[in-house]
Amino acid sequence: GDSVTQMEGPVTLSEEAFLTINCTYTxxxxxxxxxxxxxxxxxxxxxxxxxxxDDKGSNxxxxxxxRKETTSFHLEKGSVQVSDSAVYFCALLGGSQGNLIFGKGTxxxxxx
Amino acid sequence: xxxxxxxPKYLVTQMxxxxxxxxxxxxxxxxxxxxxxxxxxxxxxxxxYNNKELIINETVPNRFSPKSPDKAHLNLHINSLELGDSAVYFCASSQEFNEKLFxxxxxxxxxx
Numbered sequence: 001g002d003s004v005t006q007m008e009g010p011v012t013l014s015e016e017a018f019l020t021i022n023c024t025y026t027x028x029x030x031x032x033x034x035x036x037x038x039x040x041x042x043x044x045x046x047x048x049x050x051x052x053x054d055d056k057g058s059n060x061x062x063x064x065x066x067r068k069e070t071t072s073f074h075l076e077k078g079s080v081q082v083s084d085s086a087v088y089f090c091a092l093l094g095g096s097q098g099n100l101i102f103g104k105g106t107x108x109x110x111x112x
Numbered sequence: 113x114x115x116x117x118x119x120p121k122y123l124v125t126q127m128x129x130x131x132x133x134x135x136x137x138x139x140x141x142x143x144x145x146x147x148x149x150x151x152x153x154x155x156x157x158x159x160x161y162n163n164k165e166l167i168i169n170e171t172v173p174n175r176f177s178p179k180s181p182d183k184a185h186l187n188l189h190i191n192s193l194e195l196g197d198s199a200v201y202f203c204a205s206s207q208e209f210n211e212k213l214f215x216x217x218x219x220x221x222x223x224x
Contacts, residue, residue, distance in 0.1 A: 038215075043204070044155075099210070102156075
């Protein structure tokens with residue numbers, strides 16, 4: 001079945017460092033892809049999405065490009081801030097019933 | 113005001129008990145969901161409700177029953193709790209099915 005694999009955390013970076021969180025997927029067809037973020041004490045919220053191959057989703061300085069050839073949707077940010085500390089979830093819209101399928105989440109901690 | 117709120121935040125109970133988790137959204141969304149985050153951190157869909165009609169029910173034991181008194185509320189009732197029910201349960205809502213979900217902050221259920 002459809003699935004999402006993302007890198008294990010936690011990821012600890014210093015402020016202004018470059019961030020990459022890897023995400024690969026397995027799916028039939030061409031699913032829409034998402035990144036959700038969960039800040040401490042809050043619920044998940046949509047960060048960005050891409051609906052077709054080569055689309056780039058972007059928001060709040062974060063970017064991810066839908067790569068069909070590598071079945072990947074890696075999250076990147078050029079310069080992280082302490083306020084980016086959160087858990088990041090990669091997800092795809094797919095499966096036999098059209099559900100959102102999430103990865104395990106990657107915890108990011110940014111130190112000043 | 114919190115967009116999606118669920119209560120309680122923590123719930124500790126004995127095996128065999130019946131418990132409910134409440135969820136309310138003030139966003140005017142048409143669809144609400146319940147997700148379970150298991151011990152391996154995967155978020156899995158349990159139920160979706162669209163205008164009080166159940167539209168998805170994954171392979172969830174019938175001890176779990178969603179109850180929606182109105183469009184803004186989707187409560188989760190669990191009968192005869194088992195040890196394996198221990199998890200974090202997330203409520204969510206969206207205007208359109210599986211498009212830009214807003215999540216609550218989760219309810220951590222511990223069954224002893």
